[in-house]
Amino acid sequence: MLFAQITDLHCTAVGKEAKLGCDNNKNIALAIARINELSPRPDIVLATGDLTASGSPEQYESLTDLLEPLEVPLYIIPGNHDEHRPLLDAFSGKYGLEDDGYGYVRTVIDKYQLRLVSLDTTVHGHHHGAIPQERASWLDQVLSEKPDKPTLIFMHHPPFETGIWWMDKLGVLDGLDRLAKVLSDHNQVIGITAGHLHRTIHATFSGVPVTVAPTTCYSVGLNIHIEGSPVVTDEPPGMMMHLWQAGALVSHNLFLRKHNIYDVAPLVKDWPSRWKLMQNNDPIPKALGAIGDSVE
Numbered sequence: 513m514l515f516a517q518i519t520d521l522h523c524t525a526v527g528k529e530a531k532l533g534c535d536n537n538k539n540i541a542l543a544i545a546r547i548n549e550l551s552p553r554p555d556i557v558l559a560t561g562d563l564t565a566s567g568s569p570e571q572y573e574s575l576t577d578l579l580e581p582l583e584v585p586l587y588i589i590p591g592n593h594d595e596h597r598p599l600l601d602a603f604s605g606k607y608g609l610e611d612d613g614y615g616y617v618r619t620v621i622d623k624y625q626l627r628l629v630s631l632d633t634t635v636h637g638h639h640h641g642a643i644p645q646e647r648a649s650w651l652d653q654v655l656s657e658k659p660d661k662p663t664l665i666f667m668h669h670p671p672f673e674t675g676i677w678w679m680d681k682l683g684v685l686d687g688l689d690r691l692a693k694v695l696s697d698h699n700q701v702i703g704i705t706a707g708h709l710h711r712t713i714h715a716t717f718s719g720v721p722v723t724v725a726p727t728t729c730y731s732v733g734l735n736i737h738i739e740g741s742p743v744v745t746d747e748p749p750g751m752m753m754h755l756w757q758a759g760a761l762v763s764h765n766l767f768l769r770k771h772n773i774y775d776v777a778p779l780v781k782d783w784p785s786r787w788k789l790m791q792n793n794d795p796i797p798k799a800l801g802a803i804g805d806s807v808e
């Protein structure tokens with residue numbers, strides 16, 4: 513199974529561009545175009561929250577148009593920049609979202625070898641995240657249904673502190689103990705993936721690997737344990753490609769902007785010999801040289 517993850521799109525209303533050194537909507541279009549041209553194409557796309565800049569109906573309308581060209585099934589969860597009601601008004605019945613009256617998103621994607629379960633961490637009216645007992649109980653119940661199926665949890669707020677002080681104030685401030693308890697009861701959870709931090713970050717929580725995908729818009733500056741003003745940067749926007757194979761999840765970072773591509777074969781002294789060894793799964797001796805030798 514191969515799936516893409518886009519996060520923190522922060523879509524703006526048409527004609528009202530964001531002001532933090534980044535054209536958010538242009539980058540969303542770029543991400544959609546990149547996904548459509550990927551080969552092999554991912555089975556699905558996860559969008560892990562902060563779909564819009566502030567959750568207005570106009571922003572969801574703008575996002576609807578930007579998502580329209582996407583040719584891969586999409587699943588959405590909200591982030592702290594989203595608003596539940598306008599989100600459901602725009603997308604209920606699509607993208608794994610249902611207006612089921614629970615007040616939080618409950619998505620289970622169960623048709624692939626890796627099961628994907630959402631955990632909605634949003635708190636109405638606030639930017640921090642939380643995992644109330646009701647949501648922890650739902651997660652526990654869903655995981656109890658398929659105890660032998662490898663499962664990934666996707667959420668907006670990551671369950672750990674980063675060292676970037678002002679983002680940590682916006683972290684999961686309540687309920688991490690509940691999540692830890694659920695994870696300790698269900699060892700089929702192979703990982704967690706999240707967004708919110710606007711940086712690529714890897715961590716562990718209760719012994720479970722956690723990956724945070726890069727944003728498609730502006731990045732959060734890497735000021736660890738510096739009590740200064742919060743900063744954002746124009747580091748390259750990106751997304752993630754997750755590959756589930758041979759019982760392992762491999763997560764690749766992918767930058768959105770176009771880059772040059774160079775064929776390796778002409779850069780190797782004896783490519784035919786090297787090719788033959790690789791086809792036979794034989795080790796490559798250093799005597800055959802290294803990539804780039806032939807251009808010295």
Ligand SMILES: [Fe+2]
Pocket residue numbers: 520522562591593708709710
């Ligand atoms: Fe965000």
Ligand SMILES: [Fe+2]
Pocket residue numbers: 562591592593668707708709
């Ligand atoms: Fe966020």
